Amino acid sequence: MTASVRWGILGTGRIAKAFANALKDTPDAVLAGVGSRTLESAQAFTQEFGGTAYGSYEELAQAADIDLIYVGTPHPMHFENVRMALEAGKGVLCEKAFTVNRAEAEQLVALARAKNLFLMEAMWSRYLPGLAEVRRIVESGEIGKAVQVIADLGFAAQAGPEHRLFNPALGGGALLDIGIYPLSIAVALLGPVESVVAQADIGATGVDEQTSFVLKHRGGGMSSCSCSLRAHLPSELTIAGDLGRVRMNTKFHHAQTVTVTRLDGVARTVATPYLGNGYVHEAIEAQRCWQAGLIESPGMTHDDTLALMGVMDEIRRQIGLKYAADALFNQ
Structure with missing residues (x-):
């Protein structure tokens, strides 16, 4: 080696x-x-x-x-x-x-x-300091028992129907491209999904241009997530408990600050800078796992990925979004 x-x-x-x-x-x-x-x-x-x-x-x-x-x-x-x-x-x-x-x-x-x-x-x-800090705060009990996540991610895409964002042949649509972000972090914070209810706006090319979904998590918590290719959403994530809340500030999927607000009104903002452009952390983790002879990362296991893909399959079933690859597996 x-x-x-x-x-x-x-x-x-x-x-x-x-x-x-x-x-x-x-x-x-x-x-x-x-x-x-x-x-x-x-x-x-x-x-x-x-x-x-x-x-x-x-x-x-x-x-x-x-x-x-x-x-x-x-x-x-x-x-x-x-x-x-x-x-x-x-x-x-x-x-x-x-x-x-x-x-x-x-x-x-x-x-x-x-x-x-x-x-x-x-x-x-999954590997950024922002998420690590949120987890630390939640585990400390400062906001009480965390039971609710609200997350959104969206922008007004300036692209034509042939662009990958809107082209069904290229897997277009808000869900697969950016909806995976709020879904993945909601699951990372509240645990596996027990059930999901979804709604979407399907555009002229046949893909979802904006989608919202509510998740019930196995541990008892709930999350409400939205993604859009039509609107510039706040793109923040908040996790809340009975004693307060933590917000991953814009843009939450690579937040450089998180803000804690307690029930007693005390608030503070914590800096969570990342290395380079943010992708460095996942590269470091992949290298660590590969050099250690691991076949998966504890922070994003194979089962994690399979579960998330299953949830997105169910969301797509509910909103009527199909891709060519689905037919190959009789879905």
Whole structure:
């Protein structure tokens, strides 16, 4: 094993560039290679960030000097991309939403377990100091028993119907792209989901442009979550108990401050800065797990990912949102 972890990035879009920037601030990380559907795109990427350019995803997966592969392609491509990387013997960090549906996720988790390879959903907010501080405050009992989460995330997208945000062939819609954030953190704070009720506005292209859902958690708490591609929402998260509340300030999924307000009126704001652009923390965790020989992260387990995909499947069933991949698994 080398002292450094050699990363390959699969995809050259905006999120892939953000992750490449994060690797610059990640200790012991080396960007060794980038794979794209065209060599020209890969070369343009490596000119900016370094590494070897590969003119196909397959070439990147087969490269001998790659330890971990970050998958940053659109949602419907995750299943094939991750499977290919695992079949090539590589550990994988896959961007959220992990797949289009739970059935795809189950196959990938089963493959990773069978091959004893590291696999993790890149839910970067799970590893940020902001969430760690909120958990510390909740566990301290300062706000009493936490029983309610309110979270929203939204922006007015200025994009055409062919853009991945609105294109059903690219897994478009608010739920998979940004709804996963409030869902994931609500579950991280209040525990597994027992039931869900959802409503949505379906746009002209057939995907959800805004969705709201109420979750009942197994431990007795409830959460109310919203996501939108039409409106600039506050994008904050509040967790409340009988003695007060904690707010993860805008934008909650990478909050740099959290505010505690107690029932007696006392309030304080705590700074929760993160490293680099925020993606650094998930890269550090992936490297730690891979170097330790783990196949999953305790902070975002395989079962966590499967459960979240199952909840999103149920939300989509209720709002009538289907993708091509669903038919492959008779959903």
